Amino acid sequence: MLAAVHESHRLACRPGLWGAPVIRRLSAPWLGGTALGLVCSPALAANTPGEGFEVASYRLALTPDIRNRTVAGRETILLRATMEGVRRLRFSANALSIDTATLDGVAIPHSVEGDVLGFDLPRPLRRGHAMKLELSYHGRPARGFAGSETTLYTSYFACDWMVCSQNKFGEKAAFSLDLRVPAGMTSLSVGSMIQRRPRPDGSEVHRWKAPRPYSAYLYGFAVGPFTQVSERAGSNRLTYLSDIADAGELKRRLAGTRERVAFLSTRAGLPLPVADYGQLLVAGDEAQEAATYSVLGTDALPTKPDDPSEDWAVVHELAHQWWGNLITCETLKDFWLNEGITTFMTAAWKEHRYGRAAYDAELDVARRRLDKAQAAGFDKPLAWGGSYPTLGVRRAIHYSKGALFMAELRVTLGDAAFWSGLRRYTRDHAGGTVTSIDLKRAMEAASGRDLHPLFAQWVFGESRSARPG
Known part of the structure; x- marks a missing residue:
């Protein structure tokens, strides 16, 4: 992970209320406890994204606009309260506009202060209760989107284009993504594409599903008219994609990937832990891992074979798979x-x-x-x-x-x-x-x-x- 990715790690926790809309008193099976529980709840004092609950899964349906660098989406988050008295669900703030937010079908208000996006609950939650947070949103992410006039790829800041907690590294959640793209486009995301469905308007929905739970900072996707080449490395499929290189150049630039997989597998004592591993070649000096693929800039790759000074990026990002x-x-x-x-x-x-x-x-x-x-x-x-x-x-x-x-x-x-x-x-x-x-x-x-x-x-x-x- 060698892009300027850790800017978000300096984010501060800012306590305080955010001038949210007046909250109606509601009755629902997932609510319980009393306001007194707030006094001794560390989550409420810390005001930290992700505190007081854990996420089991994220299910997204996104429509990215390549030219305008915007996104519209729907997101379903399955989560569970991990302590008594949680009254606000906090995530990393971003530049997206939240259109709707419901918890188990009940509308809830939201507000943003500083680095925290909060969803306010009518009454405190009881520890152990499972919930479903459903969101719709749109906007232009301030970070995390890159590409060319015809391509779009994400770079590290997942919680700028979706709702999640960027720095909650210890929480691993299931991830699936329905990516709506123009017909004929190639996409890349976490795991494997399990379905490709045409739509009446001429677009397509590419459904991606992660093979196991991953930390949210590792989520990502790419869309574009990519050249795509695949080869096998034992039971794994290696896929190389690019909009700036043809099949021959892709094979030449990434030819050593199979040998590197074999070496790292031996040293790790485990085979490459993903069935499908992708490498997206783009312009510039990108060197960024995602859950099951890497984004690699041409400036970070060797210009000639067998140059020991310049193949660090491919190995480093591949090693992150373990x-x-x-x-x-x-x-x-x-x-x-x-x-x-x-x-x-x-x-x-x-x-x-x-x-x-x-x-x-x-x-x-x-x-x-x-x-x-x-x-x-x-x-x-x-x-x-x-x-x-x-x-x-x-x-x-x-x-x-x-x-x-x-x-x-x-x-x-x-x-x-x-x-x-x-x-x-x-x-x-x-x-x-x-x-x-x-x-x-x-x-x-x-x-x-x-x-x-x-x-x-x-x-x-x-x-x-x-x-x-």
């Missing part, structure tokens, strides 16, 4: 588990493909970036929950220092124990969320060694007497 997408950090505090491991795996691929010098060169890039942050007076433990002064500094810690720590673990444990520990970590937590403790335990189990001093130094930044996990 580390980041299949296994996701529970919170932003442990974001280095997503990005540090994939940055290290890029170096490991280069060692496999081009030799030890290429591995060392890739780690030297990480070392220089970390040195620059340290020279500016900023260095933090990997699992640090504070704020960063710039996106570049955050990357120096999460990406670069994370990769250097993985390399240090490899030296400390030796190859056999290190790779065994990484496979254990990946298999044990496939489909779930993780913290730094989970990696520590996996590496200790594989090596039979006490790794607290090393993790204390690099990851937790604590005294030797404190022993997490």
Whole structure:
């Protein structure tokens, strides 16, 4: 994930009411409790998107306008209250206009303040009650849309073109999308296209469904007159798409994907965890993963075969299919588990493909970036929950220092124990969320060694007497 994606991670939680319309008193089976429950509900005090409930699934029907960069949609969110006294459902705010909002068929008001979109409930919810929030909306997303005159693709900010909680990494939900597009257009989204249905007006609806629950920041889609080429990698289908390259160039530019899949599968101890994996080639320097595909800019790809300095983007974004997408950090505090491991795996691929010098060169890039942050007076433990002064500094810690720590673990444990520990970590937590403790335990189990001093130094930044996990 190397686009300017973490702008949203600085979003603040702003308490307070938002001047919502007067709420009618309603009676419904999903409502209960009393207003007194609000006093002791952390969710109401925090005013944080996603607090107080968990989402089971998102079902969307979207009509994107390629030329105008707008979208109109309907969305159904199945969710469940996780604490007593929740009176407002909070999501990440965006520039969309909400046309209608109902909870289990009852109209509810909404309001926006700062970075939070809230849906106000007549009375507090009881913990454990399941609900269905149905929305319709339209508008021009402020972020997350890119493309050309004839194409549109999303880039990271899913909660700018739909309603969701951008930074609730630990929540994984099912996702399906009915994408209404002009006839003859090609589309790409999360998972596999399970239906293609013509409409009387000449448009088509492409129905996409994710193979498993994913964190909301990984949702995405693309629409355009793309050239499309597919090949097999064992039981997986690899699809390459572009509006700026013909079939021959696509094959040439992405020819090494099968070999990279084989390498990463061996190191992860699991095969590529998606049946259909797509790579969308666009103009520019994009390098962005989605749940089951990547967006890659031509400027981020090698211009000639076997160039060890320029194939990082394909490997890094592919590696996210295991580390980041299949296994996701529970919170932003442990974001280095997503990005540090994939940055290290890029170096490991280069060692496999081009030799030890290429591995060392890739780690030297990480070392220089970390040195620059340290020279500016900023260095933090990997699992640090504070704020960063710039996106570049955050990357120096999460990406670069994370990769250097993985390399240090490899030296400390030796190859056999290190790779065994990484496979254990990946298999044990496939489909779930993780913290730094989970990696520590996996590496200790594989090596039979006490790794607290090393993790204390690099990851937790604590005294030797404190022993997490």
